[in-house]
Amino acid sequence: MQKKHSYADRLKYMKMLEAGYSIDYVHTHFGIGTCLLKSLWILYQKEGASSLVKKQNIQADGPLREAILQDIDKNHLTLFEASTKYNVSEASLNKWKKLVRECGYGALYEEKRRGRPSKDMGRPKKKKPEEMTELERLRYENERLRAENALLKKVRALVEEREARLRETGRKPSKD
Structure with a gap:
């Protein structure tokens, strides 16, 4: 993880470089990257201490x-x-x-969009019966009837399971 160096730290590093310490010495003793240190040093020599203040990144x-x-x-x-x-x-x-x-x-x-692209998770839109062809309408009705049939089978299986459980315990099933 990179260490963030405050203005006071950066100023201390520049004073050490002015005093004659090498870039490698400051780098090894304080954990600041050599590239960052070199660029800060050049900026410090050109512009002074004001160049050590962290600037806002530009949005180009x-x-x-x-x-x-x-x-x-x-x-x-x-x-x-x-x-x-x-x-x-x-x-x-x-x-x-x-x-x-x-x-x-x-x-x-x-301009490139940033972040993860959104997924289209919605259901496909149903066509109105007037817009469907005969084949599409028959397929839709067939699918609906299959779903209805599966639901009725599920209900029948649940009722039979309940009756079997009640028979095991000795109770009689209700007439519901």
């Missing part, structure tokens, strides 16, 4: 994604530089680049 829509990728191509930015500039994860940038390579820029505008 199609035009913003396209603008970011075009900026990466035009200015030859690395994924790390682009992620720090736009506050977007490198993984997202990589995913967008792959999507553009495979499907073009139009694929960036498609």
